[in-house]
Amino acid sequence: MKYLLFEFLIVIFFVYVQCEITYIEVKYPLKGKRSAPNAVWPHPQQINISNDLLYIRPNDLAVYSNLQTCDIIAKAIERYKPIFFPPTLDMKQPSSNMENILQNLTLNIKGNIQCEKYIELNSNEAYNLTINEKIALVEAYSVWGLLRGLETFSQLIYINEQNYIVINNSVDIIDSPRFRHRGVMLDSARHFLPVSIIKKNLDVMSYNKLNVFHWHLVDDQSFPFESKTFPNLSLAGAYTPDHVYTPADVADIIEHARLRGIRVIPEIDTPGHTYSWSKSMPELITVCWAHGKPYQSIYSIQGEMEIFNPSEPRVYSTMDALLREIHERFPSNYIHLGMDEVYDKCWLSNPNIRQWMVDNNILSTKNLHKYYADQILDIVRNISVTPIVWQDVWDEQVELPPGTIIQVWKDSSDNIEFSSWASYLNRAANEGYNVILSSPWYINYISYGKYNTDASVMNLEFFKYYEVEPLQQFSGSNEAKERILGGEACLWGEFVDGTNLLSRFWPKAAAVAERLWSSADVNNSEEAQFRLDAHRCRLLRRGIPAQPILNGYCGNYELGMSKSMINHPSFNYDKLTRTETIIPSSGKSFASLSSSSSRMFSYKLYHIVYLILSLFFVYFCRK
Amino acid sequence: MKYLLFEFLIVIFFVYVQCEITYIEVKYPLKGKRSAPNAVWPHPQQINISNDLLYIRPNDLAVYSNLQTCDIIAKAIERYKPIFFPPTLDMKQPSSNMENILQNLTLNIKGNIQCEKYIELNSNEAYNLTINEKIALVEAYSVWGLLRGLETFSQLIYINEQNYIVINNSVDIIDSPRFRHRGVMLDSARHFLPVSIIKKNLDVMSYNKLNVFHWHLVDDQSFPFESKTFPNLSLAGAYTPDHVYTPADVADIIEHARLRGIRVIPEIDTPGHTYSWSKSMPELITVCWAHGKPYQSIYSIQGEMEIFNPSEPRVYSTMDALLREIHERFPSNYIHLGMDEVYDKCWLSNPNIRQWMVDNNILSTKNLHKYYADQILDIVRNISVTPIVWQDVWDEQVELPPGTIIQVWKDSSDNIEFSSWASYLNRAANEGYNVILSSPWYINYISYGKYNTDASVMNLEFFKYYEVEPLQQFSGSNEAKERILGGEACLWGEFVDGTNLLSRFWPKAAAVAERLWSSADVNNSEEAQFRLDAHRCRLLRRGIPAQPILNGYCGNYELGMSKSMINHPSFNYDKLTRTETIIPSSGKSFASLSSSSSRMFSYKLYHIVYLILSLFFVYFCRK
Structure with a gap:
């Protein structure tokens, strides 16, 4: 009582x-x-x-x-x-x-x-x-x-x-x-991200005037996207029947985003990162060989089976049907096709693929990748969707349709061919591609929270995200400059799930949001730190566990x-x-x-x- | 309805x-x-x-x-x-x-x-x-x-x-x-840690058989501990009246710990880290001078006023009364006295302190620190409490009473005088001191979650905490070995509050818990990773948002x-x-x-x- x-x-x-x-x-x-x-x-x-x-x-x-x-x-x-x-x-x-x-x-x-x-x-x-x-x-x-x-x-x-x-x-x-494409990428495959957390994250995005949710839906680890056309993909490829996004969940997330002025761009990453497909459609995936035997995984080199098999026609019919479904269910006119990190050792290990390459006069894995990409880009063209791809496929000199958006995620440390992401942006825009930037904005690479330099012991971690100028090396026409559409803060999910997504991502991703919205001359980190601190308190008042x-x-x-x-x-x-x-x-x-x-x-x-x-x-x- | x-x-x-x-x-x-x-x-x-x-x-x-x-x-x-x-x-x-x-x-x-x-x-x-x-x-x-x-x-x-x-x-x-002292240190001064989170953290500690909560109660930034003897310390020194631990809160936390077999060891860190005291007791704190003027802060060197003033008698009467209160309110027979990071530039800048040193034949700040430490150790001896100190005071060659516990937190990167924490443990134990180890267990120094070596791309972050052997360089008598009491996982609070404490700390601190409880030969990280992963799921089932x-x-x-x-x-x-x-x-x-x-x-x-x-x-x- x-x-x-x-x-x-x-x-x-x-x-x-x-x-x-x-x-x-x-x-x-x-x-x-x-x-x-x-x-x-x-x-x-x-x-x-x-x-x-x-x-x-x-x-x-x-x-x-x-x-x-x-x-x-x-x-x-x-x-x-x-x-x-x-x-x-x-x-x-x-x-x-x-x-x-x-x-x-x-x-x-x-x-x-x-x-x-x-x-x-x-x-x-x-x-x-x-x-x-x-x-x-x-x-x-x-x-x-x-x-x-x-x-x-x-x-x-x-x-x-x-x-x-x-x-x-x-x-x-x-x-x-300042920029039109101001996005956040979340990865729901390494760990399942609950719908309630994705929706809360959309709320925080709207508080930061971000307008794109790039949804890295599936990957090697799991296939949580419930397809109506191929229900077995998630039935076999999701972690459990609880770890799926049902059609109702997807519609719920799209609607939640729509009401907040946020586009949802789905990513179906192929031909690499497709191990989870093998649980229901093993025929699509390349069997890796070693020592004359199939299904051989080699630590840090290859899995038992990985990467789509480009010589397999069912790969293309499946992708055609799935991308059509995606296009129907996601209102976005863009689909992210992935096309990153295709480690070709498994392709080359497979004698059938080697033979097929010879038969088809494809003399390198680069050309094999190109062959694959061309088929998929054809599908996408047929359903009138603009493709977005990670930069890798362009690095392989695959010709992309006009309007394609290239997402730049590498830096000189990843690819010695270009000196920095800035020069890459410059080159891509001047060659007529649309580009979005992510290289400096991998928020999952966390560190202590501050770093020391000679000038200061209080350089906060977010300074690194904040002190990025997308156009720092740009030179070219205004038309080319317009092709630098913006960027995305990425949170890869190897060590992220509902327990830590919001506190790990915010308010750091807000630094990216200001960089993409505000004028280039709003760039004083030491002024911004207090404003961002007040903003993080604001987020707490809105129920978001943003960290200090x-x-x-x-x-x-x-x-x-x-x-x-x-x-x-x-x-x-x-x-x-x-x-x-x-x-x-x-x-x-x-x-x-x-x-x-x-x-x-x-x-x-x-x-x-x-x-x-x-x-x-x-x-x-x-x- | x-x-x-x-x-x-x-x-x-x-x-x-x-x-x-x-x-x-x-x-x-x-x-x-x-x-x-x-x-x-x-x-x-x-x-x-x-x-x-x-x-x-x-x-x-x-x-x-x-x-x-x-x-x-x-x-x-x-x-x-x-x-x-x-x-x-x-x-x-x-x-x-x-x-x-x-x-x-x-x-x-x-x-x-x-x-x-x-x-x-x-x-x-x-x-x-x-x-x-x-x-x-x-x-x-x-x-x-x-x-x-x-x-x-x-x-x-x-x-x-x-x-x-x-x-x-x-x-x-x-x-x-294996070890008697298996602790966790939390810092409630850089950010206030809510009582509910501290209690949840005590729960997780008990799930990991940890038995010491070392509570870094106060610091420069704030004084959240509500003293009955000196209520003004928190009235003026806490962030706000909501950001305090009332006597009831402290008793609640001690009782919560007691029921779980956990000792609560309070830390009152002096003579450095005392800026928050100056809000109510400015007379205790050294005024820093520069260019012939008092109250001069110099970026990255000194604040306006910092560090206790060892020439001030009221410092010792205050400490005497406060430590007596602490001893009454905390059942532990140990009090942590801090005594770390006493940056002496401010002492030397102050003409009154320089004069006092000359008058008292104290010819270096090292000796000034020794003078201060001796007074405090006398107080502690009088109230029959065993002191714990950060290693700094012993580095300054202050003689410590027998039974004192030295907490080792530096490594060769912090102090070139000793090659590593392992040799330091060895030396301290052989010289008759009790020691606890924290150097390799600063969990606040977060990183991505894995790191690459030639042998593996899946060295998980916790491996670094797990692959620590406290006795790796020990040589000496069994008696000396017994003086290595254990260790503590530390979570400093510069970037930690209720939003991220539990997910950031767990299950990483569990790696330290196993190192301190289990046999030295339970040391296979690649076996432990799966057991720890199952343990983190266990923590989720117990309402703890431990991260993946x-x-x-x-x-x-x-x-x-x-x-x-x-x-x-x-x-x-x-x-x-x-x-x-x-x-x-x-x-x-x-x-x-x-x-x-x-x-x-x-x-x-x-x-x-x-x-x-x-x-x-x-x-x-x-x-």
């Missing part, structure tokens, strides 16, 4: 203390300027903010839009409620007759008013955000621009030392991304502390289903929302419902 | 599928032998296990002890329920009239039957575990041995492919630790998956309070326990209580 009472007290009283963010510098006074709690990440192209404040009444902030019936806007407004008003934190309600109250937020489309369905490479993400005369206005030419502006608006809000929600008055932001990048603290909403939001239903997708409401006809008011989120509230509501039920019975009884 | 129904369905139906653990090897077939799911970590000294199985009926396994009234045993039995029978997993109930059912588990003390209160350095942790004639028996000479045996028993249980809980019949284990060390998977209880136990109330301390019951007079039966844990059940019980209440009213009404 004591317990129940306690529960009720929790339900009724939300009188919590929330703490300000400050820093303590010790011994090594950090260079740079402290960040305001509302510093925007990634930094906008132009920003002017006054010093005077407007108060926000959680119960009175109306949100309007001239795109009322667009589900993307309606759901975004719903989603941002617990972001504007963190559900576990206490906030004071300023009196309604106060002068300086923000009246409303309007999200307006300029020009052709339409609710687009999917963001695309060339979608317009620019927006203007102004706060003037107690009215906040986001204007954009597309729903995607509105989403980016809404995110910026949410970052401008903060809880001040007196526990009021405030925002600076007279804000003027003109913003647009500096000594210090955020507040009582840290993981494990009394107001933590890490497991809050507003920011999680594992157990409770989010219910999302449609925007009403003339603007959505937050009138029904207290300082706790609606989700939190409805959860606790059970108890109240029960209580009322009981009281009702008692009343009924007395009669 | 749909929601409520859903909740009830969850309460009533626990029909879940749980998956077996297997491995997939790809391309690089791993050397070594696959681990059985019940492989014990750390490996026992002697173990014999038959192949035939006994079934365990969750509702029928009785646990007896001849130490019935000992709270440590009673609470351990309660605690192990959800470990024996993972609350979210489905397990079949074998028929009670089956032949091969494990009848009971008995935990018996041999010799002097007593319920000790606190484990000590020389406590006897040895135990024997036998399973014979359908009876499991753990025998030990102390309650601590029983705890270690109970942990081993819990690891022998597993859920087989048919979803029965089983254990091998005819088990014979004779086990005891190999490609692969565990089961549907992984973090983010349907049966995850990460947030299960049985394994968490943040919101619900664990209630632990006392063992009844003649053995504790699990009869009341279903496959779900009692905690889980009581949580869901609310709803049932409400329902019954409502029905009661209805019934009452009708009358």
Whole structure:
């Protein structure tokens, strides 16, 4: 009974203390300027903010839009409620007759008013955000621009030392991304990544204005993608029947991404990295030979069987059917074909393949790879999809169709043929290819968190990701420059699963996000470190367990502390289903929302419902 | 209403599928032998296990002890329920009239039957575990041995492919630790570590038979320890009033550790690392000078003020009072005094200290450090506590009292005076000091997860921690050898807080645990990798987000998956309070326990209580 009472007290009283963010510098006074709690990440192209404040009444902030019936806007407004008003934190309600109250937020489309369905490479993400005369206005030419502006608006809000929600008055932001392709690559094959974590990761991507989820779906280790055409691929190739992405899961992830302005680009990596296919379709895979015997694995050289068998026609019919299915199920006009790391020793070890090469006048494994690539590129051309490939296949001088995107991941340490990724970008763009950069952004290569140089003992790990300039060696036409589409932060999954994905990736991947969104001259790591630290606290307030990048603290909403939001239903997708409401006809008011989120509230509501039920019975009884 | 129904369905139906653990090897077939799911970590000294199985009926396994009234045993039995029978997993109930059912588990003390209160350095942790004639028996000479045996028993249980809980019949284990001091150091000053996470970490320590929690309580960055004598230290020196360990928190952590056979050794690090003290007691701290002016910080050299001022008498009166309080509040007979990294440039910069040194005929900062250390060691001698110090103070040739423990953390890269930590251990032990080793076990220095050598591309990161032999260069008497007490895995907190502590530390720290417990010849990394991988899955089943060390998977209880136990109330301390019951007079039966844990059940019980209440009213009404 004591317990129940306690529960009720929790339900009724939300009188919590929330703490300000400050820093303590010790011994090594950090260079740079402290960040305001509302510093925007990634930094906008132009920003002017006054010093005077407007108060926000959680119960009175109306949100309007001239795109009322667009589900993307309606759901975004719903989603941002617990972001504007963190559900576990206490906030004071300023009196309604106060002068300086923000009246409303309007999200307006300029020009052709339409609710687009999917963001695309060339979608317009620019927006203007102004706060003037107690009215906040986001204007954009597309729903995607509105989403980016809404995110910026949410970052401008903060809880001040007196526990009021405030925002600076007279804000003027003109913003647009520097690069069009700003991605994150996750690998769900080395370890299965639960759907709930992928969705949380999509949330963090949207908080960083990233717009591509490159999904490395399958690999040697497992085949978690449940194909409708070839169900045996995952039946035999997934770790277990629990470690699969069902069609519903995939659709769920695509929809989650769509609502946040994120493209999902699936990768089906062939002809290497295909061991897991052999569990159901051994006929597709090359049997490796050694000492005159088939099925011979040699430690660190080859497995028993690996790499597709390019001489096998069923390889191409299977790929044709599978890529068609992928194209149907993923709205993206791009498919990543992989084509990396084809270690040809196994091909050459197999006498049948050697014979086939001779018969077909293919005199090197390079040409064999080219033969394979040509067949697959034909398939892709037939289904009108633009291919993306890892750079390896171009390194092998395979001619790629115009528009192909080459993903650069090697550096001089991997391939002595080019001096650096920068010169590679330069060359590829000037030769007419589209390129995206990943070489300096393999976030899985973790290190201690800081590194020493003569100049500093506090070079933070993220500096390495941040101090990358994609165009550093570029010289060429503006047209060629446009072909450098952007880049991706990659998190390979050998040592990553649900336990550590979010804390390992964030806020480091945010450094890549700012590099790809903001102006090239936003490049001062020592200024950025404080802004990124404030941003990581912001992520904690949104239920993301982003790890610390500096000594210090955020507040009582840290993981494990009394107001933590890490497991809050507003920011999680594992157990409770989010219910999302449609925007009403003339603007959505937050009138029904207290300082706790609606989700939190409805959860606790059970108890109240029960209580009322009981009281009702008692009343009924007395009669 | 749909929601409520859903909740009830969850309460009533626990029909879940749980998956077996297997491995997939790809391309690089791993050397070594696959681990059985019940492989014990750390490996026992002697173990014999038959192949035939006994079934365990969750509702029928009785646990007896001849130490019935000992709270440590009673609470351990309660605690192990959800470990024996993972609350979210489905397990079949074998028929009670089956032949091969494990009848009971008995935990018996041999010799002097007593319920000790606190484990000590020389406590006897040895135990024997036998399973014979359908009876499991753990025998030990102390309650601590029983705890270690109970942990081993819990690891022998597993859920087989048919979803029965089983254990091998005819088990014979004779086990005891190789080293007495098997510790973990956490740093709660660079980032505040929430109490709930520290307690979870103590749980994992007990799963690895570690027995010392070395608590680096305070440092330059913050002073989270709430002193009763000097409350201003944390009032001013903690990050915020939320970032403190209250007396109740400290007592809670000590009690949590005590029940698990873990000593808590507090560290109050002086005379360096004391900037946070200056917030409330600036008079204790040396003001640094530069260019003829006080309070001058110089980047990477000194702060405005740092290091205690050894010429200030109030330093010693404060330390005397604080260490007395520490000794009263921590049951340990050891206090860690720090005494590391005293960068003397600030001392020398201060004209008053220079003058004082001349006046007192102290001609070097080495001697100044010695002067300080002598005063503190006197205080510690007066309160009958054994000091532990980082090696630095001995490097400065300060004579330390007999029995002092020197913690070795440097390596040849830090101090060219000795060739390696191994020779240092050798020298210190032969000169009569006790020593513990940490140099090779700084787990905060993270790296990618594997490293390449000519022989292998799959040297896992933990190999570095595992392939350490503390006695590799030892030569000397057996008496001297005994002075090498063990070691500690350290996790410094510059980039660690609640978001990443558990996943970053585990299972890597488990490698140190096995090195310190098991025989020196249990040293085959390639065998250990599979056992450790199975152990990490075990940790996941106990709600610990330990990160993966190999490609692969565990089961549907992984973090983010349907049966995850990460947030299960049985394994968490943040919101619900664990209630632990006392063992009844003649053995504790699990009869009341279903496959779900009692905690889980009581949580869901609310709803049932409400329902019954409502029905009661209805019934009452009708009358």
